[in-house]
Amino acid sequence: MYDQVARPYAEQFFDELERKPFDRELLDRFAARVRGRGRVCDVGCGPGHVGRYLTERGVDVFGLDLSPAMVALARELNPTMRFQQGDLRALELPDASLAGIVAFYSLIHLERSAVESALGELARVLISGGLLMLAFHGGEGAVHADNWFGRGVSIDATLYQPAEMATYLEGAGFAVGEITTREPYEFEYQSTRVYAAGVKR
Numbered sequence: 001m002y003d004q005v006a007r008p009y010a011e012q013f014f015d016e017l018e019r020k021p022f023d024r025e026l027l028d029r030f031a032a033r034v035r036g037r038g039r040v041c042d043v044g045c046g047p048g049h050v051g052r053y054l055t056e057r058g059v060d061v062f063g064l065d066l067s068p069a070m071v072a073l074a075r076e077l078n079p080t081m082r083f084q085q086g087d088l089r090a091l092e093l094p095d096a097s098l099a100g101i102v103a104f105y106s107l108i109h110l111e112r113s114a115v116e117s118a119l120g121e122l123a124r125v126l127i128s129g130g131l132l133m134l135a136f137h138g139g140e141g142a143v144h145a146d147n148w149f150g151r152g153v154s155i156d157a158t159l160y161q162p163a164e165m166a167t168y169l170e171g172a173g174f175a176v177g178e179i180t181t182r183e184p185y186e187f188e189y190q191s192t193r194v195y196a197a198g199v200k201r
Contacts, residue, residue: 002046002065002066002067002069002070003067003068003069003070004069004151004152004153005148005151005153006047006067006069006070006072006073007073008150008151009046009047009070010046010047010073010077013046013047013049014047014048014049014077015049016049017049017050017053019185019187020185022182022193023135023195024053026133026180026195027050027053027054027057027102027133028057030054030100030102030131030133030197031054031057031058031059032057033100033131034059034099034100034131035057035058035059036058037099037100037127038060038098038099038100038127039060039061039062039097039098039099040054040059040060040061040062040098040099040100040101040102041061041062041063041064041093041098041100041101041102041125042054042061042062042063042064042102042103042104043064043088043101043102043103043106043122044064044065044066044088044103044104044105044106044107044109045063045064045065045070045071045074045083046065046070046074047070047073047074047077048063048074048077048078048081048083050102050104051063051078051081051102052077052078052081054102055078055080055081059100061081062081062082062083062084063078063081063082063083063084064083064084064085064086064088064091065083065085065086066085066086066087066088067085068085071083071084071085088103088106088118088121088122089110089114089117089118089121090121091121091122091124091125093125094125095124095125096124096125096126096127096128096130097125097127098125098126098127098130099126099127099130099131100126100130100131100132100133101122101125101126101130101131101132101133102132102133103122103132103133103134103135104134104135105135105136105137106134107119107134107136107158107160108136108137108157108158108159108160109155109156109157109158110158111158112158112160115158115160115165115168116168116171116172117172119132119168119169119171119172119174120171120172120173122172123172123173123174123200126200127200128200128201129199129200130199130200131197131198131199131200132169132174132197132198132199132200133195133196133197133198134165134194134195134196134197134198135193135194135195136159136160136165136193136194136196137157137159137160137189137191137192137193137194138159138160138161138162138181138191138192138193138194139159139160139161139191139192140159140161141158141159142156142157142158142159143156143157143159143191144156144157159191160194162179162181162194162196165179165194165196166179166196169196169198173200173201174198174199174200174201175198175199175200175201176196176197176198177196177197177198177199178195178196178197179194179195179196179197180194180195181193181194181195
């Protein structure tokens with residue numbers, strides 16, 4: 001799916017944080033909490049812009065994405081960072097090997113029934129007290145596009161209510177921290193944006 005749209009996706013999203021002060025503030029707070037504690041994974045990293053932002057704030061970050069083309073592009077755009085191909089549902093990482101995980105708009109590509117088990121896999125690789133930060137589209141059901149980026153790609157995105165995601169996080173072994181929402185910026189897809197923080201119990 002992302003292999004066919006990697007470059008237009010990066011062209012649209014790689015510099016997006018420059019226009020997203022709300023997101024930058026949350027990432028700054030995440031960076032301050034996790035800096036110096038160990039490695040952090042940007043799960044579903046896409047072109048690597050979220051991980052790059054954290055790296056620039058002193059966090060030891062590597063990126064992981066299911067799409068080989070996206071991983072190759074992330075390496076091209078961020079030559080000093082590490083990226084690897086992988087599936088967030090079955091991470092090739094040891095137990096308790098990460099201090100933090102950031103997953104911006106990664107879980108939206110899973111079916112609702114698979115989310116809690118995926119969160120459990122993220123919890124597995126975090127140290128006790130490790131930090132998780134999620135971003136996702138708020139709402140009910142799912143949205144569908146037939147011709148994403150004009151490349152003939154069919155895509156579905158699952159929407160979650162904040163309280164629903166909190167339940168999944170608790171079930172996966174996280175103590176739920178702050179959950180915040182914001183209305184979309186004018187240049188974004190017009191969905192409510194939700195950010196959820198958790199700490200591995």
